[in-house]
Amino acid sequence: MSKLFISPSPHVYEDTTVKRLMFDVVIALLPALLFSVYFFGMGAIIVTLTAVVSCLAFEWLIQKYILKEEPSITDGSALVTGILLAFNVPTNLPIGIIIIGSLVAIGVGKMSFGGLGNNPFNPALVGRVFLLISFPVQMTSWPVPTGFSNSYTDAVTGATPLGVMKEGISAGEPVSAIMDKIPGHMELFYGHMGGSMGEIAALALLLGLGYMLFRKVIKIHIPLSIFLTIGVFTGILWLVNPESNADPIFHLLTGGVMLGAIFMATDYVTSPMSVKGMWIFGIGIGIITVAIRVFGAYPEGISFAILIMNAFVPLINMYVKPKRFGEEVKNG
Amino acid sequence: MLKTFPKGGVHPAEGKYSANSAIEVLPLPKQVSIPIAQHIGAPSKPVVTKGDKVKVGDKIAESTGFVSANIHSSVSGTVFKVDKVLDSTGYKRPCVIINVEGDEWHESIDKSTDLKKEISLTDKEIIHRINESGIVGLGGATFPSHVKLSVPDGKKIDVLIINGVECEPYLTSDHRLMLEKAEEMLVGIQILMKALGVNLALIGIENNKPDAIEHLEKLVKDYPGIEVHALKVQYPQGGEKQLIKALINREVPSGGLPLDVGAVVHNVGTAYAVYEAVQKNKPLFERVVTLTGKSVKKPSNFMVRIGTPVSYLIEAAGGLPEDTGKVINGGPMMGKALNALDVPVVKGASGILIMPAELSQRKKEVNCIRCAKCVSVCPQGLEPYLLNRLAQLEKNDKLETDGVMDCIECGSCAYTCPAGLPLLDYIRLGKSRVSQIIRSRKQ
Numbered sequence: 001m002s003k004l005f006i007s008p009s010p011h012v013y014e015d016t017t018v019k020r021l022m023f024d025v026v027i028a029l030l031p032a033l034l035f036s037v038y039f040f041g042m043g044a045i046i047v048t049l050t051a052v053v054s055c056l057a058f059e060w061l062i063q064k065y066i067l068k069e070e071p072s073i074t075d076g077s078a079l080v081t082g083i084l085l086a087f088n089v090p091t092n093l094p095i096g097i098i099i100i101g102s103l104v105a106i107g108v109g110k111m112s113f114g115g116l117g118n119n120p121f122n123p124a125l126v127g128r129v130f131l132l133i134s135f136p137v138q139m140t141s142w143p144v145p146t147g148f149s150n151s152y153t154d155a156v157t158g159a160t161p162l163g164v165m166k167e168g169i170s171a172g173e174p175v176s177a178i179m180d181k182i183p184g185h186m187e188l189f190y191g192h193m194g195g196s197m198g199e200i201a202a203l204a205l206l207l208g209l210g211y212m213l214f215r216k217v218i219k220i221h222i223p224l225s226i227f228l229t230i231g232v233f234t235g236i237l238w239l240v241n242p243e244s245n246a247d248p249i250f251h252l253l254t255g256g257v258m259l260g261a262i263f264m265a266t267d268y269v270t271s272p273m274s275v276k277g278m279w280i281f282g283i284g285i286g287i288i289t290v291a292i293r294v295f296g297a298y299p300e301g302i303s304f305a306i307l308i309m310n311a312f313v314p315l316i317n318m319y320v321k322p323k324r325f326g327e328e329v330k331n332g
Numbered sequence: 333m334l335k336t337f338p339k340g341g342v343h344p345a346e347g348k349y350s351a352n353s354a355i356e357v358l359p360l361p362k363q364v365s366i367p368i369a370q371h372i373g374a375p376s377k378p379v380v381t382k383g384d385k386v387k388v389g390d391k392i393a394e395s396t397g398f399v400s401a402n403i404h405s406s407v408s409g410t411v412f413k414v415d416k417v418l419d420s421t422g423y424k425r426p427c428v429i430i431n432v433e434g435d436e437w438h439e440s441i442d443k444s445t446d447l448k449k450e451i452s453l454t455d456k457e458i459i460h461r462i463n464e465s466g467i468v469g470l471g472g473a474t475f476p477s478h479v480k481l482s483v484p485d486g487k488k489i490d491v492l493i494i495n496g497v498e499c500e501p502y503l504t505s506d507h508r509l510m511l512e513k514a515e516e517m518l519v520g521i522q523i524l525m526k527a528l529g530v531n532l533a534l535i536g537i538e539n540n541k542p543d544a545i546e547h548l549e550k551l552v553k554d555y556p557g558i559e560v561h562a563l564k565v566q567y568p569q570g571g572e573k574q575l576i577k578a579l580i581n582r583e584v585p586s587g588g589l590p591l592d593v594g595a596v597v598h599n600v601g602t603a604y605a606v607y608e609a610v611q612k613n614k615p616l617f618e619r620v621v622t623l624t625g626k627s628v629k630k631p632s633n634f635m636v637r638i639g640t641p642v643s644y645l646i647e648a649a650g651g652l653p654e655d656t657g658k659v660i661n662g663g664p665m666m667g668k669a670l671n672a673l674d675v676p677v678v679k680g681a682s683g684i685l686i687m688p689a690e691l692s693q694r695k696k697e698v699n700c701i702r703c704a705k706c707v708s709v710c711p712q713g714l715e716p717y718l719l720n721r722l723a724q725l726e727k728n729d730k731l732e733t734d735g736v737m738d739c740i741e742c743g744s745c746a747y748t749c750p751a752g753l754p755l756l757d758y759i760r761l762g763k764s765r766v767s768q769i770i771r772s773r774k775q
Binding site: 004005006007010011013014017018020021072075077115116117118219268269272273274275317321323324325326327 | 339345501658672700702705746749750751756757
């Protein structure tokens with residue numbers, strides 16, 4: 001021994017690192033990725049690889065040549081953004097568009113704010129919404145889930161259950177008749193439907209949720225509050241008028257609710273810090289999602305809902321504080 | 333369901349290597365350096381000078397106020413000098429340095445080891461004796477014990493809480509004391525109950541010491557009013573506010589003291605010292621110190637005279653391991669890293685922890701990812717990530733309204749931070765700035 005280290009307490013640390021947390025998220029995403037490959041075939045693999053590689057590359061290039069700082073792509077956060085971006089687009093999306101989406105996600109959504117930890121909006125959703133507005137046709141042509149028999153460049157496409165529902169209701173068809181054109185609830189649960197690559201399989205996404213809860217990566221509050229809010233809100237509408245509103249289970253299993261609630265809304269950087277804040281955030285997302293689905297122009301609204309609530313996070317953090325020890329006694 | 337505090341907390345690896353090592357009396361060193369400021373409050377004033385002969389238990393420095401404590405010689409011999417010596421705080425501070433000659437105790441001390449159960453002193457006499465004996469909180473806070481027993485007018489205490497939690501990883505001195513000196517400790521608790529005029533004392537022990545819990549549960553049957561409670565293993569269970577909340581579900585108000593909710597908390601080590609002072613007329617000049625660490629040859633619990641150099645304990649436990657990187661006075665969560673090994677053991681030293689070099693450095697710092705883990709582990713319901721930021725920006729007014737003064741410096745936030753941020757370093761800095769402002773406001 002030559003010298004003694006001196007530092008203030010504490011002197012021991014939990015072995016959890018940012019890297020470990022990010023790779024746990026990647027592991028949690030794997031079941032959904034496997035389901036997507038099963039249902040969409042080659043397209044799922046091509047889209048995922050393109051998004052991941054371009055997200056990593058853009059982060060590395062921006063850090064190295066524009067910000068002139070030590071690249072930190074090994075922390076896993078750009079990997080997560082890449083996978084999530086891929087999960088949020090259809091599997092027949094041209095490679096060029098995916099690369100543009102990755103540039104927007106990483107460049108605009110994340111690095112322009114100072115990199116990991118500083119971005120107010122979920123980077124993958126920034127990329128997705130940018131693409132949705134810029135390439136509305138490509139972003140809403142959904143391959144049908146026929147596995148590897150479907151080609152990447154020339155996929156057979158069809159509408160998503162939410163799209164069918166929206167169209168049917170606005171054409172004045174009764175919901176019971178529309179339901180006949182849509183896969184049953186059990187099929188929806190394991191993901192046999194058209195949609196964005198990673199959003200289809202509720203079962204796989206819930207497995208991922210279970211893993212992240214088990215590894216204490218996230219807390220249950222945000223997903224739970226979103227599920228409950230959407231369930232209650234659509235439940236009320238359905239009870240009031242079951243012929244012009246779909247049932248709550250349908251709403252929970254279709255579109256991006258599972259993916260959004262489990263993986264997008266729970267992004268550390270862009271969600272509130274306190275448990276109370278998490279509930280407000282989740283309830284807000286639930287209400288806006290249902291409002292867009294039922295009263296808005298788009299069939300799906302969870303991406304917008306999450307981005308809108310992302311904008312409220314600083315405000316929520318400022319006004320919604322955890323209860324301090326001994327506080328009530330002092331005030332009372 | 334085991335009792336615990338309601339919010340936050342962490343569970344670091346326990347590493348209680350020395351749990352089965354019985355307390356060993358450490359042989360006397362050649363020289364002791366006894367600091368005159370070993371407690372919270374005013375430093376005491378030396379009453380001996382160079383060349384004076386002292387016996388074990390002689391008063392060598394006198395309390396200088398209500399919140400202060402007497403210091404007694406831990407050895408017999410000759411005062412070598414009164415001088416500034418580097419101590420565990422990292423600063424040179426005044427010490428009485430005594431060359432050891434023999435081991436002659438003051439005549440009034442009862443050296444017998446028989447258990448003396450009968451308490452003959454009155455409450456006033458007990459508090460006076462505790463004050464005279466220089467007893468301070470031995471859990472580590474070193475607050476003079478007589479102050480806690482002198483309840484101000486208008487306050488009513490109905491319960492005494494005894495802290496046998498020992499929630500710091502590695503440390504086992506309280507654990508061993510509860511096993512080996514249980515009866516003495518229980519009499520000490522009765523003495524404290526008498527001084528406070530309460531009929532109920534609750535001993536809180538973390539559930540990782542089942543032998544101590546069982547042992548005490550058997551013994552308390554003969555001590556009416558004393559109860560043993562097993563607590564969940566969750567750091568900082570031994571934090572005063574957390575312990576009170578866990579045991580009697582009362583919440584000490586922000587900025588308040590346990591006596592605001594009718595409770596007084598003492599450590600098990602303090603209870604034992606009280607027994608010795610009141611029943612055996614023995615002032616506080618020795619204590620149990622754990623000497624432990626992953627690479628330590630012989631993790632031990634020593635009965636050590638105050639003022640003994642730390643290096644002397646290390647030798648007795650098999651020498652300093654090759655791979656030593658850090659030596660900590662106290663536990664790994666709240667202890668202080670030492671910058672020298674010849675510093676003296678003081679009244680508040682419950683353990684010396686030797687950390688291997690590979691565990692001595694901090695985690696690499698990366699950006700805060702706002703994961704909110706610090707918020708969920710804070711037992712005080714604070715937002716460490718925010719306090720950290722506010723302290724860096726020197727936003728002192730915001731720091732105060734966001735409760736920085738409520739921080740108990742348990743370190744759970746920095747322990748858990750996946751980004752490796754030194755949260756507590758900055759929070760401490762902010763806390764000291766804010767407390768300066770609060771003080772200047774009062775003047």
